[in-house]
Structure formats: structure tokens, C-alpha cells
Amino acid sequence: xxxxxxxxxxxxxxxxxxxxxxxxxxxxxxxxxxxxxxxxxxxxxxxxxxxxxxxxxxxxxxxxxxxxxxxxxxxxxxxxxxxxxxxxxxxxxxxxxxxxxxxxxxxxxxxxxxxxxxxxxxxxxxxxxxxxxxxxxxxxxxxxxxxxxxxxxxxxxxxxxxxxxxxxxxxxxxxxxxxxxxxxxxxxxxxxxxxxxxxxxxxxxxxxxxxxxxxxxxxxxxxxxxxxxxxxxxxxxxxxxxxxxxxxxxxxxxxxxxxxxxxxxxxxxxxxxxx
Numbered sequence: 001x002x003x004x005x006x007x008x009x010x011x012x013x014x015x016x017x018x019x020x021x022x023x024x025x026x027x028x029x030x031x032x033x034x035x036x037x038x039x040x041x042x043x044x045x046x047x048x049x050x051x052x053x054x055x056x057x058x059x060x061x062x063x064x065x066x067x068x069x070x071x072x073x074x075x076x077x078x079x080x081x082x083x084x085x086x087x088x089x090x091x092x093x094x095x096x097x098x099x100x101x102x103x104x105x106x107x108x109x110x111x112x113x114x115x116x117x118x119x120x121x122x123x124x125x126x127x128x129x130x131x132x133x134x135x136x137x138x139x140x141x142x143x144x145x146x147x148x149x150x151x152x153x154x155x156x157x158x159x160x161x162x163x164x165x166x167x168x169x170x171x172x173x174x175x176x177x178x179x180x181x182x183x184x185x186x187x188x189x190x191x192x193x194x195x196x197x198x199x200x201x202x203x204x205x206x207x208x209x210x211x212x213x214x215x216x217x218x219x220x221x222x223x224x225x226x227x228x229x230x231x232x233x234x235x236x237x238x239x240x241x242x243x244x245x246x247x248x249x250x251x252x253x254x255x256x257x258x259x260x261x262x263x264x265x266x267x268x269x270x271x272x273x274x275x
Contacts, residue, residue, distance in 0.1 A: 001030065001031075001032060001054065001055040001160050002030065002031050002032070002033075002034070002035040002052065002053075002054055002061075002109050002110070002111070002274055003028065003029070003030050003035060003053040003054075004028065004029045004030075004035045004036075004037040004050065004051070004052055004107055004109055005026070005027065005028045005050070005051045005053070006027035006028070006037065006039075006042075006049075006050060006051075006107075007048070007049050007050075007051050008045065008047060008048055008049075009045075009046065009047025009048070010047075010250075012239070013026045013027065013028055014026070014027045014042070014048070015027065015039075016039070017040075017041065018038060018039050018040060018041055019041075020040070020041070021042045022090065024106050027039060027042070029107075031110075032112050033110060034108070034109075034110040034111070035108075035110070036106070036107065036108050037105070037106075037107040038105065038106050038107070039104065039105045039230075040103070040104055041103050041104070041141060042103060042105065043103050044085050044087055044100055044101075045087065046087045046088070047087075047165050048062055048085045049082050049083060049084045050065050050082075050083045050084060050085065050086065050107060051080065051081070051082050051083075051108050052076075052080070052081045052082075052083070053079060053080050054080075055079065055080050056075065056079065057077060057078055057079050058075075058076075058077055058191070059075075059111065059112075059125075060073060060074070060075050060076075060111070060116070060117045060274075061073075061074055061076060061109055061110065061111060061112055061223050062074075062108075062109075062111075062116065063108065063110075063128055063136075064106075064107070064108045064111050065083055065107050065108075065128060066067070066069070066100050066105070066107075067102070067106060068096050068098055068099040068100070068126045069099070069127045070160060071127075072125065072127045072128050072129065073112055073116055073117075073121075074126060074136045074137060074138075075136070075138075075189070075190050075191055075274075076135065076136060076137075077135070077137070077190050077191065078135055078212050080135070080156065081135045081136050082132060082134060082135070082148070083102050083128065083130070083134060083136075084130060086099070086100060086183070090149070093149070093150050093151050093169045093173075094150040094151045094153065094156055094169070094170055094173040095169065095170050095173075096170055096171075097101050097107050097170070103156055103228065103271055105146050109216070117274055118273065118274065119273070120126070120186075120271065120272065120273055120275075121271065122269045122270065122271055123138065123189060123193050123195065123265060123271065123272055123274070124138050124140075124158045124187050124189075124248075124268060124269055124270040125138070125158055125159075125160050125269065125274075126138045126139070126140075126155075126158050126159070126217045127159055127160050128219065129155040129158055129159065130155060131145075131150075131153050131154075132153060133188075135191055137188060137190030137191070138158060138187050138188065138189050138190070139155075139184050139187070139190070140154040140155045140157055140158045140175075140185060140186070140187050140188075141154050141185070141188065142154035142183065142184065142185040143175075143180070143182070143183065144177050144178050144180040144183050144201060145175070145178070146176030146177065146178040147174060147176075147178065148212070149176075150173070151168055151169050151170075151172075151173045151174070151176075152173070152174060152176030152178075153173075153175070154175050154185050156173040156174055156266075157174070157175040157185060157265050157266070157267055157268050158187065158267070158268065159173070159267075160267075161173065161264065161266075161267070162201060163266070164201055164202065164203050164204045164205075164233070164266035164267075165204060165205060165207060165233070166205050167203055167205045167209065167262075167264065169267050171257070172203075172205075172266075174203045174264040174265060174266045175189055175262065175264060175265040175266075176255070176262075176264045177263065179261050179262070182251075183251075184247040184249055184250065184251035184252075184253075185249065185250045185251075185265065185268070186206070186244070186247055186248070186250075187247060187248050187249075187268065187270060188247045189245075189246055189247060190246075191246065191274070191275065192244055192245070192246055192275040193244070193245065193246070193270075193272055193273065193274055193275055194242050194243070194244050194272045194273050194274075194275050195242070195243055195245060195270050195271065195272030196239065196241065196242040196243065196272055197237065197238070197239050197240075197246070197268075197270075197272070198217060198237075198238040198248070198268065198269070198271070198273040199235040199236065199237055199238070199269040199271070200215070200229065200236045200250075200265065200266070200267075200268055201235045201236075201265070201266045201267040201268070201269075202231070202232065202236070202240070202263065202264070202265060202266065203235070203263075203264035203265065203266045204231070204232070204233045204266075205275060206231065206260075207258075207259070207260060208257050208260060208262060208263065209260055209262050209263060209264060210255055210256050210260035210262055210263040211230065211231040211255075211256050211263050212229050212253045212254055212255055212256065212263050213228060213229060213230065213254050213256050214226060214227070214228050214229065214252070214253075214254040215227060215229055215233050215250060215251075215252065215254070216250070216251050216252040217238065217248055217249070217250060218248070218249040218251055219243055219245040219248060220245045220246040220247045221245065223243070225238065225240055226252070231256065235267075235269070245257035245275060246248050248270055250265070250268060251255065
């Protein structure tokens with residue numbers, strides 16, 4: 001069972017008409033394998049959230065909560081997931097300006113197919129990740145995000161957006177480290193995964209940007225891999241023997257000896273399989 005509800009700041013399910021010919025009812029939808037909440041005329045308000053409830057824990061779902069977000073394969077270890085709708089101007093700087101702004105909505109949650117779960121894939125991408133852990137994985141977090149601004153949140157590094165020739169607002173959001181020497185970003189998978197390939201896409205707005213000449217990947221069992229990197233405009237690959245882990249941390253970032261104080265990460269991709 002899957003249930004989608006649109007709730008307000010008071011945690012009450014919002015009522016309205018999904019179409020002008022329908023009666024006022026709860027903005028909610030249910031399904032066994034698939035649930036779709038379609039609404040013709042409702043403008044999101046501050047504090048609104050989409051709440052997904054399932055009857056089983058530790059399951060995979062494909063979700064698309066707004067037309068401006070690509071569908072994501074996510075893992076839910078619990079039976080409830082709350083997605084806070086970004087309504088502030090600050091929050092929207094890191095996404096396309098039409099995101100969650102329409103009065104028409106098409107919210108989809110379905111159980112993932114076996115082939116989607118079992119295939120070799122980018123396990124780190126989550127277009128629906130949020131700054132704070134929401135209960136959906138993968139999730140990106142960091143010990144620093146430049147000035148606490150949305151355009152520099154850790155989640156930007158796993159959102160699937162690859163524009164790296166400028167900086168700042170969408171489509172050039174990135175993970176910014178505020179010149180912090182011990183900056184570290186962690187991707188938590190929420191379960192064990194088997195990985196053997198990491199790709200790093202540095203923000204490359206040179207000469208405004210700097211870059212890292214050496215980085216370390218740390219796994220949940222304590223093992224670490226240190227590699228040399230450069231000022232490439234494209235993805236830089238790190239391949240290694242298959243490793244089972246519940247998280248990956250990018251740390252010990254050695255900045256190049258150049259004039260810019262601003263190295264940043266546009267995207268990290270982690271390839272492998274679910275354990």
C-alpha cells in the first residue's frame with residue numbers, strides 16, 4: 001500500500017478540489033503498487049509538505065513529486081517519508097524557478113521494479129534530497145556549506161545537475177566549502193551497497209574557482225582511498241575493487257596552490273549495486 005497526502009504546517013491533510021467538477025475532499029491518494037495525486041488548482045503555501053506512507057519498511061520506490069524534478073529511485077527504511085515543499089525565495093535559488101510554483105500538480109510514487117533495484121547504477125543520485133535528512137536515501141550532508149546558502153548545500157552534489165562552468169544560482173548550484181580546510185561531504189545510503197567506481201565533477205568556473213589536487217574517499221568500515229585530481233572540466237574517475245559500505249565521505253581535500261580560494265564540487269556519482 002502507498003498513500004500520498006498533502007499536509008499543511010499544522011500537519012493536517014489539506015482539503016480542496018482536484019478539479020472544478022469534483023467535490024471538496026482531502027488531497028490524498030492511495031494505491032497498491034502506484035499512487036498518483038493529481039491536482040488542478042492549488043498553490044503551495046509555506047509549511048506545506050508531501051507525506052508518503054507505506055505498509056512496509058526497507059523498500060525501494062520511484063518518486064516524482066514535481067514536474068521539474070526527475071524521477072528518483074529512493075530507499076525508505078521506515079514507512080513514512082515527509083518532503084518539505086521549498087516555498088522560500090532562498091530555497092528556490094538552487095532549482096529551476098518554476099519548481100513547485102504551478103497551481104497544477106502531478107505527484108507520483110510507485111514501488112520500484114526488481115530490475116531497477118538490482119541493476120548496476122549511480123547509487124548516489126537523488127533529485128529529491130533535502131538539506132536535512134528526511135528519511136529518504138541516498139542523502140548528502142556536510143560539515144560546512146558556504147554561508148548556509150541553498151546554492152551551496154551538500155544535496156546539490158547528488159541532484160543530477162552537471163552545469164559546472166559558472167557558480168551561484170541554478171543551474172550552477174554546487175557544494176561550497178566556505179574555504180574550510182577540513183571540509184567533508186558524506187553520502188549516506190541508508191543500507192549496504194557494493195560500489196567500485198566514483199566520479200567527481202569539480203566546479204570549473206576558472207579562474208574564479210580553484211580545485212583540489214588530492215582527495216580521500218572514506219568508507220563506513222574505516223578504509224580510505226586517496227587519489228590525485230586536477231583542474232579538469234569533466235568528470236574525474238576513481239576506480240577500485242568492489243567495496244561494501246553504508247556511506248562514502250569525501251574529505252582531506254588538498255587545494256591547489258593558485259590565487260583562487262574557491263574550490264567546489266558540482267557532482268559526485270557513486271556506481272555499484274544494492275547489496
